[in-house]
Amino acid sequence: MKDRAEAKQEIESPCVQICVIHPETRLCAGCLRSIEEITAWSRMTPEARREIMAELPARQGQHAQRRGGRAGRMARRFD
Secondary structure, eight states, X not given: XXXXXXXXXXXXXXXXXXXXXXXTTOBBTTTOOBHHHHHHGGGSOHHHHHXXXXXXXXXGGGOOOOOOHHHHHHHHXXX
16 A cells, blocks of 8 residues: 555546547547556556656647538548
């Protein structure tokens, strides 16, 4: 069992309970982590978690608004 000092050093998960993987960026729409990062999170060192947390704000712009359905796919083909 971890003591309080060790537990305080751990980085909390950025999960916001909106777990949807964006089809193009392959990042979670809620926390902006990749599937690999999400599944490895509990085994990562605090340093590795800090690195990912530092990258998350820059990932925000990678999610283009979806244009939806067949019409959106067709429009993208001709852009």
